[in-house]
Amino acid sequence: MIKTENLTRTYGKGEGKVVALKGVDLTINDGEMVAIIGKSGSGKSTLLNLIGGLDAPTEGKIFYNDTEIGRMNDTELSKFRLNNVGFVFQFFDLIPELTAEENILLPSKLAKKKENNADSIYSALDISDRIKHYPAELSGGQQQRAAIARAMINSPDVLLCDEPTGNLDKRSGEEVMALLKTLNEKGKTVIIVTHDADIAEQCKRIIEISDGHIV
Amino acid sequence: MERADIKALAESFGxxxxxxxxxxxxxxxEKVYxxxxxxxxxxxxxxDLTSETFTTAFEHISQLKSGESFVGxxxxxxxxxxxxxxxxxxRNISNDDLEYLLEAGRLNEPILLPDDYAENEETKEQLKSIIDSLSPDMRAAVIMYYYDEMTIPEVAEALETNExxxxxxxxxxRKRIKEKVEKLIGKDGLFAAVPMSAVLENLSDGVWIAAGTALAVGLTTGLNKASGGIGDVLLYITRKYWSKHKKSLAALLFSGVLLCAVVxxxxxxxxxxFSRFLDECYDATGYYSFMWLSDDTEILDAMRTDKTIEGTINVLGKTGKGAIQYEYGYLDDPYSLAHIPFESGRLPEKEGEIAIDRHALDKLGFxxxxxxxxxxxxxTYTLVGIIDKDNYGHSRAFSRAADEWVDDTNIYKQSYDNGDVKYIPMIYVSPDSSQTPLYSYTMLDNIREFQNADEVYRYFVDKLGYTGDMSPSLTWKNKSLDAERSYxxxxxxxxxxxxxxxxxxxLISSLSVIAVMRNIFSEREGSLTMLRKVGMSKRSxxxxxxxxxxxxxxxQSALGLGIGASVYFGIYQFQVSVLEELPLSGxxxxxLVTENIASPYLYAAIFSLAVLLxxxxxxxxxxxIRMPHRRNRKAAGLSRCIARAFAxxxxxxxxxxxxxxICFGTVFGYMLYYTTTGSFDNETGKFIPYVTTKFGDNGMFDFEEDGVEEYYIAYPAQNTELDNLRLSPQTESTCGIDDTTADGLDEAITTGRLTHTFLQYDERQNGLLYGITFGDDDMRKxxxxxxxxxxxxFIDSGKYFYGYKTAVANKAAIEQLEPYVISGKIDIDKLASGEQMIAVLTEDMEVFSSGEKITLGSLYTDNxxxxDKLTTHDTEIGAVVRLNKDAPNILKYAVTTSDRCSLLTTAQGAKALGIGNASYTEIFSRNALPANALPLGTGMEKTSYSIEKHKLFLQNASQIGSMALLVxxxxxxxxxxxxxxxxxxxxLKEYQISVMxxxxxPLKKLRRRLMLDSIRIPVAAAAFTFGGIKLMQRIMKSAYNDRQALWQESRDMADKYSPYFQVESMFNEFMQKMNEYNERMSKIGVDYLLRNQMWFIRFVLPLMIVFGVMxxxxxxxxxxxFKMFTPDIASSLSKGRKRQ
Structure with missing residues (x-):
């Protein structure tokens, strides 16, 4: 379970201060598929980054099964991300110098896992024949599938997706959504940030954010 | 996808x-979208329209005429x-609404054009708005032609029109785009369209801005001409970039400006x-003197044919740049005055009267x-006496003056030496006779000046009856030739x-510029690509x-030259005002200087330009250059993955x-410093610094220890005969101590006016001693x-001949030696009579024993x-003294020479023993000395410790200053x-770091990894330098071994074919090889690279320093x-994406 209490995030100081999130209280249960929607600048990506430990809250707390991640130092937080969270980004964010396979296996190597379910993930995502290629040699859809594989490799409980279809054509987007739904059906908690109503509608729960508040 | 593939696919689709x-x-x-x-x-x-397009295409594929025209x-x-x-x-909305919609659409973000990722937001926006403002059909044509790289026939087909x-x-x-851009430029000012203006914007000086503007106008016009009118656009983009990236501009210029300034x-x-060096040439000797042998045809030819030699040729007498000495001395010796022989007239009695020798009058044409x-x-004087040309020489004062005269004018001596003429003095009433003796005498300085070499030659032939080719040893002055040789x-x-x-x-600066420029290129790539897309040619x-x-x-050059010249001007001002140096500047x-030393301005500009280009x-x-990806069968391990991601x-x-x-440069500079300031002993490898002053550098004397501030350097007469010893006129340092001097010095020593006195035996005179005393049989023969x-x-007599340097000290100093006597007894009286001498040792060695009888001698050789001639005196060692390390330096300096063992006596003892080969006398005193305490006929220079120290500082500073600056x-x-x-x-790896x-x-892991990666660079640099130097050392050591082998070969042959001179050809060969070797070594200038046993420490030191610092x-x-990455990964990721 993910729980936030009075989660606030501000950027800058003084007159230039921008409040991205204002006292957000939120609970997401295990196995949920949640869409966070809102206009540009509403704070939805900020919320996702805070939940995933990519950013630190200015105020408030974030709990993962009663463990507060806001108090963790960088090493602890890294370990937390490595084992508990998988990220899928709009721009795929694969390291261009590494092959798809190396990108996918990176978290598993960091976690020093001797065995992984890589092969089954490759076949599930239909990228077995493309894993020896570099990201530049893959299409957008293939890159996003590789990114999902990377997010899945350490079998995290939570998948955090920031506009996962935003940079894809319609068909690839649909494929990615189908994948995420399958993962959710298998018990993973999936949180998707999107501004696309069609995507949001495919989720079990929709949380709308406006001006840093949950509406 | 290639066109052929598209065609094939289209046909298959058909x-x-x-x-x-x-x-x-x-x-x-995506492209159609x-x-x-x-x-x-x-x-x-x-x-929707994209989907419709493909649906239509699918349904109507049969209408496609050929696969080639599929794209269109x-x-x-x-x-x-x-x-x-x-x-x-x-149809549904008004025209205004349509316009509004178009405008709104234009501003919509993101418009995902493939190349639309310029860093410069402003440029991006402006270009985008210009393209978007075109009519839809024009815009479509531009996008298809420039963005999608379709051909004109394809575009024509797409737009259903003709080509x-x-x-x-x-x-x-294109025209519309140009007009729009010009309009924009007009807003910001046409003349501010170059990067220079961006720089100048920060300068308040109106002159500079005006200059920059003028350049900009020229550049704009030129560019417009060259690029068919597109120059304005380019310059606009350029100007915008530089004005927004001032830091990049500063970083780019930094290297070039700094290098230019330092060069x-x-x-x-x-x-x-060099200028000071030339000036010292004047001051040190009073003139540039050139002595050459008659077979030096180069100079003889130059003398005969060169009509352009500038300056003054002084044949007789001395002259100096800005310091002409007319007075050679005073005459206050009644005996001398009484014995001056007059042909007619008398001694001058008042100022304005003069008495001159007959020969001088002849030479003057009087x-x-x-x-x-x-x-x-x-x-101008009244001639009151003419000195008899046949009888002078009877006066003691004139005798001494004559020696100097003859030595300085060998041509005259050569011509007249066989006759009676040896000197040409003149006597006049001293300018200030109330303070000085009544009469002064001089050597007729500047008796005549010649404008060129031919005139000299004609003068000697016509006036002096000289019949030879050209004198084998004529003193003349040719500054340019001398400068060239000195250079x-x-x-x-x-x-x-x-x-x-x-x-x-x-090279190093270029690396710095490359690093900055790569950054600039990547920053500008976006806008430049955009420009290419809208039709700018590569040429433009x-x-x-x-x-x-x-x-x-x-x-950059102008700024660098300005800074360099200003810094130098500061140094020069310091030299002149603080160090009180002569105002001789770069x-x-x-x-003479500008033709022989490289132009600072030209070199600086060239190097500066080279850096940028x-x-x-x-x-x-x-x-x-794009590094190809390697195909790996197996996924790399974590460490390798990180390394590849960060490579x-x-x-x-x-x-x-x-x-x-840097390492090479530092080591090279270090070598130059060492080779400039000293040399290395071949056998021990010990560094021996060059003696740069006449005091203190050998560790024997430290001025500051006794607070002596003033001293005099007395240059004795140049040519002397003492007893039977005639000293070579060809050598420079053949002075002696005569009776008067010895008396004067003794008196001064006795009365305590001279605190410390010594006479130093001249090294250049003892060339034979090793042969007599220590030489082998062949050498002896x-x-x-x-x-x-x-x-x-003398050699037959089988006597030992001691060539130890002899020191002369006063009684007080000698008495201070008592605690250091190791055998015998010091007896001042016996020292004064020459019966005994003291052996002074500065190291633990046994050379003499007290009571030992010795023969002390001085030699003269013609060949x-x-x-050829020698004087010998028998004496004995009265006492042996060993001055250990604890002995005061002042004492060591007073009683020893620079040798480890020397013989000591008093001034009276020196006179009694006929020790006449002192090269010069330094007399240390806090007070000015009376004239009669110094050797007569000498020049005397008053100087001070601080001046000497300044000179030393300047000498060192100028020797290593420019090198140090460059390093x-x-x-x-x-x-x-x-x-x-x-x-x-x-x-550049921000994106990769953020993704990781x-x-x-963990950040810690990444940091550690990057640190390790970075540390490898100093290690590699140190290793390369280490290896490079080792390689150089091997090469040079090989050359050294060759030389040693040749030396050994020569020695073996010399032993075999004794006597020595019979293997002259071998000796010559050896010398030739030696010269070749030395020349090679001197060109490299790092001779101590040869010393294997010490290079380790000496080279590793600067390397370790650089390595450690790095x-x-x-x-x-x-x-x-790394601090910029914490704690917000999200924003780092976003920034990193932009860079990607």
């Missing part, structure tokens, strides 16, 4: 192959859909040094008599060393870059090269055969090998390139650079 359609869809879906969205400005509509056909469908959509829209129409649309579009300053310092007026360089001997090597350092510094781009960097180079226009070329080259080969190469060059009868008799700047620039590399690597962190890599700085900088 035949009903759905898989082919699938592939074409994948290939063109982007094409449509630029026209309709609504993502949803664009998506597809776009024509897309364009039709857009046109239809816009038409429908215009002419498309060309016209493109032409109009300029270094060569100005060299010019000043044919008058006593009572006439005579004009000399010193003034070759002294300064060519220094200029070469400086130039080498300049080249190294230039090149013109822009060439103009841009030429202007930067000119600005800004001199003296042609080579930096630009290499950066451009690097940006084209940035070009930056690493730049960093490694920079550090290696060789010397014997080369000696006169007197010399042979340089044997003994410093080199290091600065190299470090700048290196440091920049550390930051750049992290900045997002997937769970490692520490690397760690600190990496840590610091």
């Amino acid at each position: 035949k009903g192959d759905k898989a082919a359609f699938e592939k074409l869809y994948q290939e063109f879906h 982007f094409f449509i969205i630029r026209i309709v400005d609504s993502p949803d509509t664009a998506e 056909w597809l776009y024509s469908i897309a364009y039709s859909k857009c046109a239809k959509h816009l038409k429908e829209l215009s 002419n129409n498309v060309s016209q649309k493109l032409y109009k579009a 300029c300053c270094a060569f100005l310092l060299q010019r000043a040094e 044919f008058g008599s006593v009572g006439d007026e005579i004009t000399l360089d010193t003034g 070759k001997d002294e300064f060519a090597g220094k200029t070469r060393s400086t130039t080498i350092l300049c080249i190294i510094a230039t 781009m090149r013109v822009m870059f060439a103009a841009e960097y030429l202007i930067l180079a000119a600005f 800004f001199t226009t003296d042609t 080579s930096g630009y070329l290499f950066a451009a080259m690097l940006s084209h 940035n080969r070009s930056v690493t190469v730049i960093q490694t090269l920079a550090l290696t060059l 060789f010397i014997y055969d080369s000696s006169s009868d007197e010399g042979k008799a 340089g090998f044997g003994i 410093t700047v080199m290091s600065l620039l190299g470090f700048a390139a290196y440091f920049n590399g550390i930051g750049m690597k992290i900045r 962190r997002a997937v769970g890599t 490692c520490v700085v690397t760690i600190l900088l990496t840590r610091r650079s």
Whole structure:
């Protein structure tokens, strides 16, 4: 379970201060598929980054099964991300110098896992024949599938997706959504940030954010 | 996808192959979407229209005429859909609404054009708005032609029109774009369109801005001409970029300006040094003197034919630059005055009267008599006496003066030595006779000046009846020839060393520039690509870059030269005002200096230009190099993955090269410092610094210990006969101590007016001593055969001949030796009578024992090998003294020579023993000395410790100053390139770092990894330098061994074919090889590279320092650079994406 209490995030100081999130209280249960929607600048990506430990809250707390991640130092937080969270980004964010396979296996190597379910993930995502290629040699859809594989490799409980279809054509987007739904059906908690109503509608729960508040 | 592939797929599709359609869809879906969205400005509509386009294409594939025209056909469908959509829209809404919608769509973000990722938001916005403001059909033509790289026939097909129409649309579009850009430029001012202006904006000086503006006008006009009117656009973009990236501009200019300034300053310092050197040539000897042998045809020819020799040729007497000495001395000795023989007239009695020798009058061309007026360089006098030319020499004063006279004018001596004429004095009443003796005498300085060499020759032939070719030893002055020789001997090597350092510094600076330029290129890539897309030609781009960097180079050189000259001016002012040096600067226009020392301004400008151009070329080259990905069968391990993700080969190469060059440069500078300030003992490898002053440097005397501030250097007469000892007139230091001097010194010593006195035996006079005392039989025979009868008799006598340097000290100093006596007893009286001498040892050695009988002698040789004349005196060692380390330096200095063992006596003892070979006398006193306490006929220079120290400082500063400057700047620039590399690597890899962190890599792990990667660079640089030097050492050691082998071979043959001189050919061969070797070594100038046993410590030291500094700085900088990543990974990721 993910729980936030009075989660606030501000950027800058003084007159230039921008409040991205204002006292957000939120609970997401295990196995949920949640869409966070809102206009540009509403704070939805900020919320996702805070939940995933990519950013630190200015105020408030974030709990993962009663463990507060806001108090963790960088090493602890890294370990937390490595084992508990998988990220899928709009721009795929694969390291261009590494092959798809190396990108996918990176978290598993960091976690020093001797065995992984890589092969089954490759076949599930239909990228077995493309894993020896570099990201530049893959299409957008293939890159996003590789990114999902990377997010899945350490079998995290939570998948955090920031506009996962935003940079894809319609068909690839649909494929990615189908994948995420399958993962959710298998018990993973999936949180998707999107501004696309069609995507949001495919989720079990929709949380709308406006001006840093949950509406 | 290639056109042939598209054609093949289209044809397959035409035949009903759905898989082919699938592939074409994948290939063109995004392109068609982007094409449509630029026209309709609504993502949803664009998506719909894209789908419709492909549906239509699928349904109507049979209408496609050929596979080749598929692209145009597809776009024509897309364009039709857009046109239809816009038409429908215009039916439903008013024209104003349509305009509004277009405007709104234009501003919609994101408009995902493939190349639309310029860093410069402003440029991006402006270009985008210009393109978007075109009419839909024009915009479509531009996008298809420039963005999608379709051909004109394809565009024509897509727009359902003909090719002419498309060309016209493109032409109009380009024209419209140009007009729009010009309009924008007009807002900001046309003349501010160059980077120089961006720089000048920060300067308040109106003159500079005006100059920059003028340049900009010229550049704009030139560029417009060269690029067919597109120059304004390019310059606008350029100006916008530079004005927004002032830091990049400063970083780019930093290296070149600094290098230019330092090169300029270094060569100005060299010019000043050369100028001072020339001046010292004047001052040291009073004139430039050239002695040459009759077979030196080069100079003889020059003398005969060169009509352009500038300056003054002084044949007789002395002259000096700005310090002409007319007075040679005073006559207050009644005996001398009473014995001056007059041909007619009398001694002068008042000022303005003069008595002159008959020969002098002849040479002056004066044919008058006593009572006439005579004009000399010193003034106009009444001639009251003519000295008898046949009888002078009877006066003691004149005898001494004559020696000096003859020595300085050998030509005269050669011509008249066989007659009675030896000297040409004149006597006049001293200018201030109340303070000085009544009479002064002089040597007729500047008796005549000649304008060129031919005049000298004619004078000697016509006036002096000289019949020879040209005198074998004529003193003359040819500054340019002397300067040229001095340059070759002294300064060519220094200029070469400086130039080498300049080249190294230039290379390092180039690396720094490459690093900055790569950054600039990547920053500008977006806007430049955009410009290319809208039709700028490559030629226009090149013109822009060439103009841009030429202007930067000119600005950089001007700034660098200004700074360099200003810094040098500061140094010069310090020299003149604080160090009280003569006002001789590197800004001199003296042609001797300017023709022989490289131009500071030209060299600085060339090196500065080279930095920018080579930096630009290499950066451009690097940006084209793409490292191919390697195909790995197996996924790499974690460590390797991280290493690959962070690898940035070009930056690493730049960093490694920079550090290696710094290491080499530092070691090279270190070598130059050592070889400039000393030499290495061949056997022990010990460094022996050159003695740069006459005091203190040998560790025997420290001025500051006793607070003596003033001293005099007395230069004795140049040619002396003492007893039976005639000293060579060809050698410089053949002075002696005569009775008067010895009396005067004794008196001074006795009365305590002289605190410390010593006479130093001249090393240059003892060339034979080793042969007599220590030589082998062959050598002894060789010397014997080369000696006169007197010399042979001496050698036959079998006596030991002691050639130890002899010191003379006063009684007080000798009495202080009592605690250090190890055998015998000091007896002052016996020392004064010459009966005894004291052996003074400075090390634990046994050379003499007290009571030992010795023969002390001085030699003279005509041919340089044997003994022609000698004086000998028997004496004994009264006491042996050992001055240990604890003995006061002042005492050591007073009673010893620089040898480990020397003989000591008093001034009276020296006189009694006939020790006459003192090269010069230094007399230390706090008070001015009376004239009669000094050897008569000597020049005397008053100086002070502080002046000598300043001279020493300047000497060292000028010797190593320019090198130190270059090494410093080199290091600065190299470090700048290196440091920049550390930051750049992290900045460029921000994206990779952020992704790694997002997937769970701790920052600590990444930091440690990058630190380790960075540390490898100093290690590699140190290793390269180490290996390089080791290689050089091996090469040089091999040359050294060759020399040693040759030496051994020569010695073996000499032993075999005794006597020695019979193997002259072998000796000559050996000497030739030695010279070749020495020449080679001197060119490299790092002779101590040969000393294997010590190189380790000496080279490792600077390397370790550089290495240590680098490692520490690397760690600190990496840590610091990493701070920008914490704690917000999300924003780092976003920034990193932009860079990607």
